[in-house]
Amino acid sequence: MRSDRIFNWILRGLALTVLLGFVLLVWFLWNEALPALRSAGLGFIWSTGWDPVSGDFGALPFLWGTLVSSILALMLSAPISIGAALFLTDIAPKSIRTPIAFLIEMLAAIPSVVYGIWGIFVLAPFVREHVHPLLNGWLGFTPFFEGPPFGLGMLTAAMVLAVMITPTITAVCREVFRSVPDLLREAATGIGATRWETIRLAVIRPSISGIFAAMILGLGRALGETMAVTMVIGNRPEISLSLFKPAATMASVIANEYAEAQGDSHLSALAAIGLVLLVVSSLVNFGARWIIERTESKTHV
C-alpha cells in the first residue's frame, strides 16, 4: 500500500538521521581533538604532564585514574553483587525476593550528583577517620596505603563507584543464575549435595562467563561515571600507587576544566580525552555484549 511505503520512508529517514547524528558526534569529537593529537602525537596518551598554563598536555594520569578507580570499584563490588544475586535466586525466601531486588535496583536510580554529595560529606570523613587509620596503621609500609588522611582520593572514589555499579552487576548476575535450569539444581541436591555445593557446582560453574560479562558491564558503567567521582577523587592529575592520594579521571578532568578552559589547545586536549573515553567505554561495552551473546547462543543449542 502506498501509505505503508510512505511510513517506511519516514522511519528510514529517522533512522538515517540518528545514524548521521552519531557519525557527527564522533566526527565533532575527532575534529576538536585533532589539534591536540597532532601536536603531541601518540605521546598524548603516554605523557604524564598536565599543565594548562604552560600548555603541557598528557593523558596518562587520567587514564590511570579511570582504570584504577574502576577496577578497584569492580573488585569491591563484584563479590557483593554476586552474593546478592545468589541470595535473590537461591537462598532468600520467595516472598522477600522481589522487594529486595527492588531496593537494589533503586540504588541505580539515585542520581550521580547525590552520590557525590553523600561521598563528600559522609563517606570521605568516614574514610579519613576510620578506614585510613586502620589500613595505614597495619599496611602503611606498603606503597598502596601510605600517605596522609585527606579523605578525598582514589579509595573514596572507588567506594562510591562500587555502590553505583552494584545494581548493574547484581541485575545481570541474577538473570544469569535464573537462566540456569532448575534441573541442574535438583540433580545436585538429588545426589546429596549441600546447599553450598549445589550453588557452587550447579549455579556458579555454568554461569562463569555470564558473571564475567556482568562484571565487564559494571566496569563499563564505572569508566564513564562522572559527577560522583569528580566530587570525591580530589582532582589532582598525579600517578600514585597509594589509594589515599587524590587522583583524577578522564571524565572528572573534563567536568572540572571544560567550562573554564582558556585557549584552544586546552579545549582540544580535553576533547581528545573525551575521545579516548568514548573509545575505551565503547570497547568495554561491546566486549561484554559479545560475551553475553556468545553464551546465549551456546545455551540455546
Place this chain on the structure above:
Amino acid sequence: MSKADAPRLPRIQRRRHFKSLMANAVIMTLAGFAILPLILVFSYIARSGFPALNLDFFYKLPAPAGETGGGMGNAILGSVAMVIMSGVMSIPPGLLCGLYVAEFSHQKLARLLRFVIDLMTGVPSIVIGLFAYAMLVVPLGGFSAWAGSAALGIIMMPIVSRTTEEILRLIPDQLRESGLALGLPRWKVLLRLIMRAGRSAIATGVFLAVARASGETAPLLFTSFNNQYWSKSLSEPIASLPVQIYTYAISPYEEWHRLAWAGSLILVTVVFAINLLSRLLLKRTSN
C-alpha cells in the same frame, strides 16, 4: 537436621554441612552489604535535607554567598523546563526508532540502527555534553537551555528506543496478523494496535528515561551551565537542580551545603516517585 543426628554423622559430612552453613551466612552478609548503602544514603539525605527545606526553597532565588535563606526556585524551574524540552525532542523519535528496529528487523538499516542505539546507550554522558557543546554552544555563541535540553535528549532517546523495542518483541504475532487480515495498512496496525497493546510498558520506559534525565549533571555543566537568576529566554544559561546541587556541595559555605542537601532530597524524591509510579503502572496492567 535435628541435633540428635548430628554426632552420628561422619566427620566429613559434618564438615560439609558446616561449610554450607558458613557459605550461606557469607552470601547473606554480602546481600546485606548490597542494600546497606541505600539505607545509609537515604538516611543522610533525609536527616540533612528535611531541616533545610521550607517554602522559600521552592520559589526563591539563591542567596548571595554568606547570607542565609534563599532557595532554588530558578533551578527547579530550569530543570523542569529542560526535561520537558528534551522529552519533546527525544520521546517521539525514540518511540519510532524502537518501532522500526523491532518491526523491520529484516531491513539492513534497522539492524544498523539497533547497533548504533546500543552504542549510544554506552556513551558516557559527559561525552554527550562535549558533543552538544561543539554542536550548539559554539555556533549559538553561548551556554543555553537549548543546548542543555539537546544533551539530555540525546541521553533519553536510546533508552526510550530500547525499551520500546523490547516490549514490541513480546507482543504476539497473531495481533499483527489479525490486523493485517482485516485489511488495515501496516502503519495503522503498528501505530494503532501494536503500540497501543504495549503502551503501558512503553510508558514505563519513557518514565525511566525522564527520571534519568532529571538527575543528569555532567552533560549540563558546559551546555546549560548555571544561572543565579531567573532565565529570561531559552538562549541564556539556565540553572538546573543537579548542577546547582553540585555547585553548592563543592562550595565552602555551610549555608550552601544545607541547600544542596535540600536539593538532593527533592531530586531523589522526584526520581523515586517516577520510578515507583512506572512500576505500579506496569504491575497494574500485567495483572
